[in-house]
Amino acid sequence: MNIPSSSKTNLSVGILLVGSVSWALLGAGLQVLATLQLLVPSLAYLVPIPWIGYGHIAPLVSFLFTYGWIASGFLGVLLILIPRISGILSPSGRLLTGAAIVWQFAVLVGMAEILWSGSTGLISLPFSRSVTALFLLSYLILGSALSRGLGGSWKSGPLLPRLYLLGALLALPLGLGTAEVLLRGGLAPGALQIIMQFVWHSFLYHLWLTPLALVFLFQLLPALTGRPAGSLSLGLLSWIATIGFGGWVGNSLASEGPMPSWLQSAGVIATLLLGVAVLGNTLLLKPLLDGKWEECRRQVSLRFFAVGFWSYFASYAWLAFLALPGVRQTTTFTMVGQATQALLIFSFYGNVLAGAVYSLLPASRSIGWPSHPALTLHFWFTTLGAALIALAYALAGIFQGLALNDPGVPMSTISSYLRPFLVVALAGQLFWWLGQLAFSSIFFASLLKLFPSVAPVAIFPPDREATKQSLTPAHP
Amino acid sequence: MKSSHALILVFLLLLLTWAGQVALGFFQVGRMEPILDEETNYPKPPAASGLAQTGARVFASEGCLECHSLSARGPTGSADLTRGWGPRRSVPRDYLFREPALIGLSRVGSDLSNIGLRVPETKDLMLHLYNPRQRNAKSNCPPHPWLFDTRLAGTGIENEALPLPSRDWQQLLPTYKAKALVAYLQSLRTDYSLPEAPLK
Numbered sequence: 141m142n143i144p145s146s147s148k149t150n151l152s153v154g155i156l157l158v159g160s161v162s163w164a165l166l167g168a169g170l171q172v173l174a175t176l177q178l179l180v181p182s183l184a185y186l187v188p189i190p191w192i193g194y195g196h197i198a199p200l201v202s203f204l205f206t207y208g209w210i211a212s213g214f215l216g217v218l219l220i221l222i223p224r225i226s227g228i229l230s231p232s233g234r235l236l237t238g239a240a241i242v243w244q245f246a247v248l249v250g251m252a253e254i255l256w257s258g259s260t261g262l263i264s265l266p267f268s269r270s271v272t273a274l275f276l277l278s279y280l281i282l283g284s285a286l287s288r289g290l291g292g293s294w295k296s297g298p299l300l301p302r303l304y305l306l307g308a309l310l311a312l313p314l315g316l317g318t319a320e321v322l323l324r325g326g327l328a329p330g331a332l333q334i335i336m337q338f339v340w341h342s343f344l345y346h347l348w349l350t351p352l353a354l355v356f357l358f359q360l361l362p363a364l365t366g367r368p369a370g371s372l373s374l375g376l377l378s379w380i381a382t383i384g385f386g387g388w389v390g391n392s393l394a395s396e397g398p399m400p401s402w403l404q405s406a407g408v409i410a411t412l413l414l415g416v417a418v419l420g421n422t423l424l425l426k427p428l429l430d431g432k433w434e435e436c437r438r439q440v441s442l443r444f445f446a447v448g449f450w451s452y453f454a455s456y457a458w459l460a461f462l463a464l465p466g467v468r469q470t471t472t473f474t475m476v477g478q479a480t481q482a483l484l485i486f487s488f489y490g491n492v493l494a495g496a497v498y499s500l501l502p503a504s505r506s507i508g509w510p511s512h513p514a515l516t517l518h519f520w521f522t523t524l525g526a527a528l529i530a531l532a533y534a535l536a537g538i539f540q541g542l543a544l545n546d547p548g549v550p551m552s553t554i555s556s557y558l559r560p561f562l563v564v565a566l567a568g569q570l571f572w573w574l575g576q577l578a579f580s581s582i583f584f585a586s587l588l589k590l591f592p593s594v595a596p597v598a599i600f601p602p603d604r605e606a607t608k609q610s611l612t613p614a615h616p
Numbered sequence: 617m618k619s620s621h622a623l624i625l626v627f628l629l630l631l632l633t634w635a636g637q638v639a640l641g642f643f644q645v646g647r648m649e650p651i652l653d654e655e656t657n658y659p660k661p662p663a664a665s666g667l668a669q670t671g672a673r674v675f676a677s678e679g680c681l682e683c684h685s686l687s688a689r690g691p692t693g694s695a696d697l698t699r700g701w702g703p704r705r706s707v708p709r710d711y712l713f714r715e716p717a718l719i720g721l722s723r724v725g726s727d728l729s730n731i732g733l734r735v736p737e738t739k740d741l742m743l744h745l746y747n748p749r750q751r752n753a754k755s756n757c758p759p760h761p762w763l764f765d766t767r768l769a770g771t772g773i774e775n776e777a778l779p780l781p782s783r784d785w786q787q788l789l790p791t792y793k794a795k796a797l798v799a800y801l802q803s804l805r806t807d808y809s810l811p812e813a814p815l816k
Contacts, residue, residue: 177758178724184758185749193758195679261676261718290619307626314630322638323716331708332638332646333717339637347630383626387633396694397687398711398719400644403637469693473685473723544723547698551726552754558724 152236152282153504154587156216157497159244161580163208168573171201175569179562191255199259199266200251202481206264206344207275208247210489214352215243215282217496220504222286222305225359239281246274262323263337264344272320276313283309298368300375301359307383308351315343315387331398338390338399338407345484346386346414350452353492354382357425357449360499364442365428365435374420381417385410392463395472408463415460422453440515441499447523448491455483458534470545475558476537478565479530486526486572494518494579507586514578521575528568536561645708651810660808663713664800671800674793676718678760680728685720686804688729702730702806707813710806725757732805739779741798742790746778763794 174197177183184193219236250267259266287309290302319340322328328336358375362368369375391399391407429436429446436443458480462471502509509515536558543554650659664672675681688702696702706729711717720728735741743750746764748757764778769787777787790798809815 178756181756181758185747188759188761190678190760190762193679195682195758198679198682258677258679259681261673261681261716263719263721303622303626306622307630310626310630314634318634318638328638328642329646330648330712330714330717332641333714334711334719335637335641335645337719339634347633380625380629383629384633387630388637391637394719396689397706398645398708398717400641400708403641406636469689472689473687473720473727475722477721540723545695547695552752552756555724555756 150504151233152240153216153219153501155237155240155244156212156219157501157583158587159240159247160209160213160216160493161576161583163204163212163247164576165573165580167201167204167209168569168576170197170204172566172569172573174198174201175562175566179559179566190258196255196258200254203250203254203266204247205485206349207250210349210485210493212243212247213493213497214349214489216240217493217500218286218305218352218355219282220500221356221359221496222290225301226288226290228288235281236285239278239285242274242278243282246271246278249274262333264341265319265323265337269320269324272316276316279312283313298358298362299372300369300379301355303376303379304351304354304358304382307379308348308355311343311347311351311383311387315340315347319343331400334394334398335391335400335403338394339387341393342387342390346389347383349484349489350386351382353448353452353489354421356492356496357421357445357452360441360496361425361428361445361449364439364445364499365432367428369424370427371424375424378417378420378424381413381420385414385417389414389459392459392468393472393477395469408465408468411463412460415456418453418456422449425449440509440519441495443519444491444495444498448488448495451483451487451491451526455480455488458483470541471537472541474537474540474544475533475561476541479533479537482526482530482533486522486529490522490526494522497583501586507589509582509586512582514582517578518575518582521571521578523575525568525570525572525575528571529565532561532564532568536565648709648712650709650712653808660810661710661712661806662803662808664715664803667796667799668803669715669800671796671798671803672714672716672718674797675800676716678797681718681720683722683724683757684726684728685723686727686729687719688727688806696727699726700734701727703733703815704806704809704813706806707810709810709812728801728804730805730807732802733807736802738798738802741801742778742794743780745790745794745797746780746788750780760794763791763797764788765791 173192174194177194177197190196250271253267253271260268265272286305290306290309319336322336323333323340358369388407388410391403392411394404394407396404426449429449432442432446436446461467462476462480498509501507539557539561540554543549543557650661650663652658653660687706688696688704690697690705697705710729731741735744740751744757745760747759747761748755749759765788766786767789769777769782769785774787774789777789780788782788806813807815
């Protein structure tokens with residue numbers, strides 16, 4: 141991969157990535173606190189403080205992970221990647237730095253608002269209008285810089301990453317802008333507000349963050365494995381299906397109530413058709429990893445990408461399962477929502493982001509990732525943590541749904557059913573936090589150049605068996 | 617594929633997604649009107665008071681939606697009505713005067729779309745907000761003591777004071793937020809018949 145140096149964007153990339161890592165750590169800590177409160181409700185009676193109560197912390201965690209960790213991180217690594225694949229350097233470093241600071245400031249203000257005065261209660265829009273304005277202002281600058289990279293090299297290099305980037309670049313301002321105007325501008329009466337909340341929820345995850353993650357998978361996996369993605373026609377079909385159906389997925393999460401029936405049915409059909417798009421992308425990306433087991437074992441970024449890719453498939457297969465008639469009615473308003481969030485945010489976006497940081501940051505800042513045990517800790521703790529969280533919430537949600545549908549089971553009994561699952565989820569969250577701590581230690585140390593540049597690309601430290609085998613002289 | 621073609625295609629797909637849901641949704645539910653009761657001439661659903669609308673914001677800011685839904689389903693495919701969470705299912709018209717219109721995320725606690733019907737007494741709701749375990753020892757709902765002020769009782773206990781044993785001549789009085797929240801909770805009731813969801 142041809143990677144020219146670019147010092148103009150370095151500061152903005154640094155701000156976005158440092159913010160991303162810091163918000164992830166904070167969010168993970170608060171997530172543990174929220175689950176503890178759900179597990180031991182008496183804690184709220186011992187320390188009745190409003191701003192650390194479950195009602196404030198739970199929406200804050202979701203906000204910090206989505207806007208702080210993932211969005212900030214994706215924008216940071218895109219600022220490294222896009223100028224390198226397009227060959228067009230970003231216009232003004234100062235402007236980009238300002239935009240990166242504004243994004244972090246928006247997250248900070250949003251956090252303070254949710255802690256102090258609570259969430260707005262709107263799905264995926266828990267902050268005030270001023271925070272939306274800050275996000276849109278920052279994105280206008282960052283998005284413009286990224287879109288410059290699209291035009292110059294349209295005919296050269298892989299097409300799919302550019303197409304996904306194009307979709308994602310347009311989806312955020314359209315979704316967030318209209319949600320803001322309609323929901324808080326008084327233009328959407330009654331039940332239309334709820335429809336708009338689900339539309340924005342779908343735009344945020346399935347039309348913005350998922351396409352951004354696919355940019356990295358389609359651009360970096362071929363580069364890391366040395367294999368091109370197969371059929372362009374299949375890729376184009378999957379892209380059209382992703383952009384065309386992604387915005388409808390949220391409707392399948394509602395069952396009856398304020399949502400018109402046809403919108404719910406449309407949501408179910410869109411989710412199932414999006415599953416076909418995901419299958420198409422899986423067929424394109426899977427051959428890149430076939431037979432690359434040893435490389436995945438060795439190379440940190442490739443291993444994170446591999447897990448991120450399979451999590452992409454698992455997340456949307458799970459969403460398609462939840463959309464099935466019967467399953468949907470049972471699991472609406474249960475903890476399966478947290479399972480979906482864990483799969484999407486921790487497993488899919490989180491692993492793709494980690495893979496992109498490990499792969500792109502060293503080249504951008506001329507730093508090396510040492511072959512340090514923290515790399516292994518980061519991978520295993522975050523993977524195990526994410527798997528435990530998703531599994532615990534998925535099972536908890538299914539049991540909760542079945543019990544809620546049995547009128548003979550009192551609510552207090554349902555709460556007691558959930559406790560073992562919450563314990564497992566809590567263990568998963570602690571593992572994930574430890575993994576993230578390991579990553580931050582090596583990230584900050586590398587950023588401050590405390591390690592010598594021993595390896596431009598992160599390599600896992602060899603395990604003891606492999607070391608022993610390599611040290612044992614071969615018998616003649 | 618040319619970049620301009622791709623741009624137009626993406627824009628059309630996003631526009632179709634947006635218009636298909638929001639514009640069609642507007643024509644279906646955004647232009648709904650209340651039904652006038654033939655006997656009383658009151659609108660159904662009833663318009664919420666200003667205090668109740670403030671209460672909706674307090675409800676959201678306290679994070680009640682993290683554990684309570686605001687949508688009763690059924691009678692088929694769900695046990696909501698059998699559980700006594702409402703006399704009928706919720707329909708889009710029920711949300712006509714709700715500002716903001718909220719639906720909730722999870723059901724760690726019960727559905728509240730008819731809490732005004734199930735727990736109509738102000739004192740009961742206030743007590744639940746102050747200490748949910750006062751009424752139900754097994755409750756998982758967190759207490760909200762910050763919604764109440766502790767003041768000296770003076771010559772007598774005020775009418776609004778919580779009926780709880782007090783120390784040192786003090787009384788617990790609900791703040792404006794608590795009153796608004798209770799007004800909102802009391803406004804949540806679907807004991808009126810609609811053409812699309814008649815009471816049985």
